[in-house]
Amino acid sequence: MSELITPRVLGGFRDYLPDAMMARERLMETARRVYRSYGFSPIDTPVLEYSEILLGKGGDESDKQLFRFRDNGDRDVAMRFDLTVPLARFSAMHAGELGLPFKRYHIAPVWRGEKPQKGRYREFVQCDFDTIGTLSNAADIETLMVIYDLLSAIGFTQNGQPQFGIRVNNRLILNGVLEQLGVAEKSVGVLRAIDKLPKVGREAVLAEMVEKVSLTNEQAVQVLDLLSTEADLDQLEKLLAANAKASEGVARLRELLSAAKEAGIPASAVTIDLSIARGLDYYTGTIYETFLTALPTIGSVCSGGRYDNLAGLFTKEQLPGIGASLGLDRLLAAMEELGMIGHATTPAVVFVPQFDESKLGAYMHLARRLRAAGIATEVYPEAKKLGKQLQYADRKGFRLAVIAGSDEFAKGEWQVKDLQSGSKEMIADAVLETRLLEILAAGK
């Protein structure tokens, strides 16, 4: 045997062990279920694309964050850094075939060569959903509903009350106000400044708007005053009546709130917040951020918005759209902190120790019966001492052990041990599945 290679992973990357991966899979399955329930279809795109596709002609500073290389055919290729650019390329190629509107979800890993830091990795999963090809506010309303149903399905409710808040805004409002102030062309700088509001506070943002973005002090104050308006729609409507763009923004927000309410979304779950900006100048209409009531400081766990033109790099066809993205890693970190994640390392709930080696086929049969009843069941592969086998079961986090030796086989009954409480009961063979399902349902 030659020298051993030290097993290790690249910095900024990580293995997912079973407990972490089970939580991730559950979250992704919930997202898929909710997205599908609204008619969003799954797609996938290649991990590797031509660098030109990902970066646009010429590339730019984000270039440095790409895993970019020349492949064996000397093509300039890179690993995708988000799912939006691939969606743009995909839509430009397939919109004709798919027809519009087109609703898709895409749950897949992306890569960025950023400096690794706590909680930030070079490989992470995005969970996006988007509706392409319609300007209708119905899609904006639906996006809000998806976010609400998604957070609820993940478990952020208590006694039927949402334990999260969705903050909505509409870019048209700020853009209208900047237009009115005669500084429409400075919107990118203004957005960047506003984005820092929660971190640096009003005075610093004011200073940035004046010094860096060259607003007058009066203009900057007007913008900041608008953002801190308690968002009463009637009041806003009056305030902005003179500006068509801003008024449209207010009208769309009004319809968003009323339709969501009619659809059964509790009013307490949705707040208008004119200060949310979402730095990207790419957004042009409704924008969304979602905060957890118990952990607001971790930031938004589901964000998105409306954009006018998805695929301008690739096609002359104007493709407006709207969508949002679930922050999988951030949400998992929060759930971990809130004790919402179990620590079992097996997806099976019933453990069958091998008590009597000669009965292997019978244990296998028993396990298949339980699986057919929907009870995930593992048979220990070796006829070790029972204590050793139960130690393994404890460590993995099974709920119940179904134990049978010659006696039990002869009598046609099973000893069932609750691995958490240690309590035991004998169950007749004929009612085994039924009784196990009862115990499992009760213990949930």
Place this chain on the structure above:
Amino acid sequence: MSELITPRVLGGFRDYLPDAMMARERLMETARRVYRSYGFSPIDTPVLEYSEILLGKGGDESDKQLFRFRDNGDRDVAMRFDLTVPLARFSAMHAGELGLPFKRYHIAPVWRGEKPQKGRYREFVQCDFDTIGTLSNAADIETLMVIYDLLSAIGFTQNGQPQFGIRVNNRLILNGVLEQLGVAEKSVGVLRAIDKLPKVGREAVLAEMVEKVSLTNEQAVQVLDLLSTEADLDQLEKLLAANAKASEGVARLRELLSAAKEAGIPASAVTIDLSIARGLDYYTGTIYETFLTALPTIGSVCSGGRYDNLAGLFTKEQLPGIGASLGLDRLLAAMEELGMIGHATTPAVVFVPQFDESKLGAYMHLARRLRAAGIATEVYPEAKKLGKQLQYADRKGFRLAVIAGSDEFAKGEWQVKDLQSGSKEMIADAVLETRLLEILAAGK
């Protein structure tokens, strides 16, 4: 606007459109469900690894098939080309923490820079499951059961009869025979030759064994005669009684068959076939191949086997294991050919056209009600002409449309149209969910 970039994908890569991706997701979900029901846990590993990890020290010819490059930190890295090497590295690093036996599944994409050809891509998904850390035949039996349950769950049964056959063999038999013939060290060459049997026939394999592997003609004939033995276990046992290794192979196969039968796997689903070899010399015990009754020529759709030492490159600890892999792409191609894949491009079954724009909130409410009843429902985002909306619904493949205008809202009833048959019925609001579920269940 600058010049457009032509949207395209790299050769050997592909986009998955909704119909294809829905079929893939269904298959992956079935695999996850079956793997979990046996207590296999999910893991994930980084797509990028140090090249040294993937290739071993020095690398070798498979080098050329890797997407390998220097990252921004000048590390020699590559994209994984399978899930087995990452499992070996993972097991060497985490076996202590996880405890043995360790059962994992891993469903994830891998990359190989092979020359693209029909049905072969540079990016494809593997669906592996393995049990690490036990020599017990119980794991071999369970592997067979997983393959059986997996193919059944995917839909390869008819009137309860399996429409597939699992062929099993044990490497110990051939190895024992080669040992007996005094040519144990030639096993790799012999395996490679045998692997070609179905393609090139007996004479060509005989010639290769003599000319390339330097067996005598008599030895080669003996090997080939063994492989074509109708596999009666009693007969085999007698034939190989003198050889301990081969006898152990026969005994393990015997126990495999009898336990599987006792567990409820139909005998018709499992055949002993001494001619299956699975070229990799990595396998050391039981091996499996699975063929579809209706399409045997596409080759094995689920294959695997037992190996003695998974992680010898990375650790001195001997980690035996056994596992198999579902051939996702091959299976999907077969299912497509057999008409087992629907052509809907939406996961939703009910379509709600927007008939009366002023009722948007009511449509949204209706759709949420149906979703709460488990019925995936899409509301069309624009109040276009009904004909246009239904055209969209037909194209996407929804099953039913639930249509309501002012009349229906006033009366509290809904017009439900079957989009396949064109038939219509009126359903009272109070029983809408129940009746829709009935219609959907009947139409399955």
